[in-house]
Amino acid sequence: MDTPFTFSAEGGTLRFAGPLETARIGPSWDKVLAAAVRAKGGRLVFALGEVTACDTGGATLLLEAERAQGSEAVLEGADERVAALLDRLRALPPPGRPPPPPGFNWRDALRGGLGLCTGGIAFVGEAVVALVRLPTRGYMLRPSDLLRVADQAGVRGIPLSLLLGVLIGLILSFQSLVPMRRFGADIYVSNLVAISLVRELGPLLAAVILAGRTGSAFAAEIGTMKVNQEIDALETMGLDPMTVLVLPRLIAAVLVMPALTIALELSGLLGMLLVMVGAGFPPVIIGNQVAYWVTPADFYGGLVKAAGFGAVVAAVGCRAGLSTGLGPRAVGLSTTRAVVGGIVGTILLDGLFAVLFYRLGL
């Protein structure tokens, strides 16, 4: 049967019995240190005659008691190995104080924000330079990479775009139909849904899909390459990571985003059609409404926005990957940054497009 560990204190004498082991000493730890503190200024004695076993955890408790009391204890009845173990721990340098936990600092936050901005500007600059120099360094841009990324970001994203498009079309038209019917304006639901999908929601939702599926994948892939020093290897081979890794992703994202957007818009219109047909409107009427009210400028403007959003999402994802720190945790942080940054960047750019289109009268 296991002997229990027991502890008692009489003045400066701390008496231990049974196994002085990590697994047993937990409940007595604070009592031992409190007894040692009470013995401050006097003589500290460890009565260890009844100790049956001692491990480094037990020896650490004795050492911490000595530190709490402020002097080296006298060992009574200690086994040779227990004494040796305690001596070994005593000989180690005392551990330094842990640094205080980092608090919020305005200066650091400002510096971090500024660094993020300048890093982003530098990244855009490097990407532009890589694009300009591409004709002389075309050998670095492998078509197979471009096609693989386009397949991953575009073709494989189409089913999700179709599904989300139908659902959004159904929900939007159903939610609008009920209040608009009160005013006899239910026929205009088709205009509302079609224009909002083509001008705004289509590109925006496609960008969100791209950020969640592809921006995060870019960050994880490039981040892992950075952690494994693959990017260093590319550089030592004389290859520019911007041209080899970033440009194919940027180009692919810009090319596939209009396709994703068209898929989302068409399926959204289909969802709207289902609701309107269910509400008693013939499909021809709905078709006429959409064709009359949605102008080519709406459609092409949406596609231009989609291409811009694609560039932003891909750039943010690649930048997050390239700025990955060390260790597996850093890759996780990079993917989070890619998704959050991609969505925020997309919405900011959407605001700029809104102002631009207003100025151009579109």
Add this chain to the structure above:
Amino acid sequence: MGEPAVRVQDVAQSFGSRVIYRHVSCEVARGEIFVILGGSGCGKSTLMRQIIGLLPPTEGRVEVLGHDMYADRGEVLREIGVMFQAGALLGSLSLLENVMFPLEIYTRLSARARAQVARAKLALVGLGDAATLMPAEISGGMAKRAAIARALALDPPLLFLDEPSAGLDPITSAGLDRLILDLRRDLGATFVVVTHELASILAIADRCIMLDKAAQGMIAEGDPRKLRDESREPVVRAFFRREEVKEAAG
């Protein structure tokens, strides 16, 4: 003589039709430093994975601290500490938190006590000042020492070290060998070490077994110094002759 810390009985391992080894049997006495050695690909790490309960053997039986490893795995795992080849420290935790992790799960120590014990373990392996560093911020040698500190967290009577010296410079490697010898002396622990570093084997091993890829099994067992001097087995002689070449060159 008491019950051995590890008993491997007629163990075999194959992956599909590929046989790694057959008929491997050995015993590790308590308090001993036992080395599993051999060339690359002979199955040293595979044998260690079988002993620590990560890979059930195709044939045979493994007993650790008197228990059948695959019948009482949960019970045995509390009694052993393992250092993996690359350290396998949890990347999202600091070195101190890595060492505190098993203490949090298996002991009733308060957070403060856990931190004090963990700091002592880190100090034992010479990392007293590196407690707050993250695994990504330290060198390979430090990662191995931190992994040893984590393996020691619960003061297990049996420790397994997979390639502790691999990839380290000779000075760091010698430091690790000294640490293993010190820990055996101070803690009375048993060590099973997988390595092919000759200098380490000769410095720390009480006994060893040698596996060979071509023979698909064990080709030698005993005191490594005696094997070096007396073995007539060509592969064993070739293995140890590398050391003589090194000495001659030095």
